[in-house]
Amino acid sequence: MSLPWRYIASKLLTAVPLLLGVITLTFVLIELSPGTIVDKYVTSDTTPEHREHLVALFGLDEPAWWRFLLIVRNLAVFEFGLSLSKHQPVWDLISEALPNTLLLSGATLLVMYPTGILTGVAQALRHNRTTDTSLSVASLTVYSMPTFWLALMLQLFVATLWAGWVSQAAAGGWLGDEAAFWLDLPISGKCDPIYCDDFLPWEYALDVARHLLLPGLAMGLASAAGTARYMRSSLLEVLHTDYVRTARAKGLRPLAVVGRHALRNALLPIVTLLGLSVPFLFSGSVIVEIVFGWPGMGRLIVDAIFAQDVPLVIGCFYVFTLFVVAGNLLADIGYGLLDPRVRLT
């Protein structure tokens, strides 16, 4: 398999001004906003000398253009600096939070693609019948739903009905104590606060998965609705093409027509969607991480914004943009590999 290296290289080159643009945008926003981090340490008792000392300590006595150039140079060599509010290297904070967000994004994709694709296919195959209409209504409802509300309703369901069922099943002897513990789904956090340190590796993995279930479901269902709408129209379009009619006319089983001939082509735009969905995944994770107390990038960036922590905000934006650029690139390359009609030059 030969990858289009020239294309990848040229795309990566265009990513540089894009990254520069995002850093500039972030920096200008922070500079224009009223107040600096120093205000958090200043009280009515602070002497002017002490204030000046603080300003110098945070490096804010340098002119803005110089600080900007410094940030750009440092980011170019992945030097993220020190967080002003958390007194830790920015890179440590990001490398702690990023895997969690990626885990959540992975869980989202695991829910989103199977649900979305299956729904869309079912709708297209039963076009304009009861199945199609009812699934359309369902997916449009979820599509119009705010993610935070869906997340809260899931929490409500698990905290009341689900917990009740589990405790009843345990009391009735249907479930062992162990099973009841794992099935009693937590509604926030990443790991059980009491047992987390004592877990065996497999127990730890199971516990994280159990904590991940609800956030993944909330974000996955919210995004699955869009995928289903896309999949439905894409497959409907393919089902009306000449070659599908030919496949039907030569007597292939309906399953073979759909599975071998139609679905392959209908899935192409969905693959592109995967790469392009990165910004939406990050947007959604901000909300879901806050509702479910998931320690990821979304919470980190919100904390950083509230604290006016310039290095941390810029670092988070930088990492976000890197992933978006990578997602776009993957979408292009994937499309080129899967669809021989597309030539990447």
Next chain:
Amino acid sequence: MSPPARLGLAMPGLGHLASGRLVAGVGLLLLDAVWLGAGVLGWPRAAQLTESWHGLLSLVFWFGMAAGLWGAAWAYAFPRRLSAAERHGAMRVAWRQFRGHTTGMLGLFGVLMLLSATVLTPMLAPFDPVAIDVGDKNMPPGGVFWMGTDKFGRDVLSRLLHGGRVSLTVGFIAVSLAATIGTGVGAVAGYVGGRVDRALMWLTDLMLSVPRLVLLLAIAGLFRVPGDAKLYLLVVILGLTGWMGVSRIVRSEVLSLREREFVIAARALGMSTPRIILRHILPNALAPVIVYCSLAIGTTILAEAALSFLGLGVPPPTPTWGAMVNDARQFLRSAPWSALFPGLAIVAAVMSFNLLGDGLRDALDPKLRT
């Protein structure tokens, strides 16, 4: 013309219902219900309502709405004979297409109900949305409080109605702003081409590669403004972060229209570039923009709700749907209604705009039909 259609003169909607136009009939009857409810609840308090301009506006709007409803019933009962030119006008053709589109009509009536309920809020809302009564806190839905009360004893229904005004105002104005910016950027990029096109599309890509909610959070979190100024800030930032879709649509439309004969003719006649763009290109690129805007109002309402939910929207005590859901989190298990109803209101509003957009797409642009 036909006798059953005249039933609508008694109550708008009955005529449509009697002659078999179910969706329009039920939709008009629901609008009647909003109008009647506002009348019954509002007129006894009319003297009090005239004190604020919101109240005064709602009283005036109530008469306007009556005129609209009965006007629609009259037009249906006694249709005017149209000349051929009138019959083939672009708006009438689109309306005839749209009228037959069930889900699109559902969306249209949803939006109309939302709009009328919003303007009539001072007449409809049974209680003061910000009046705190600790004795009535977390009351379940019932006879006095139809949707219950929240943790401060405030009526959820009244807060819901008032919250709708923020959502709709922000949605409409922000999307208008976004559409204006996007149309400008797209038209210039597409028509002028070359370096300008590349620069503007780079800007579009740049804005698209930052997760929108994160950018919104950053701006709303960094620029703390007091009170009602926050509303204007929200409108501006939602507009400034929402124009990229429009600019891409307009650009691609302009690229294909630019080479058409009528544009070449206009250029040959010596028309100036701005005039060609405004008079000949943009009117032809309008349909997809309108569709996009209808869908964008839905996403904008969602974005505003998310910001309010995170405490970065219009500050309390002004009710907004997102903030209401956030307030309800503390007593989610014991008083779920104060989170349930605002959420359902968001779903209904966003869904109406989505259905309207889908219907408009099918009516305005037969090429796009799926």
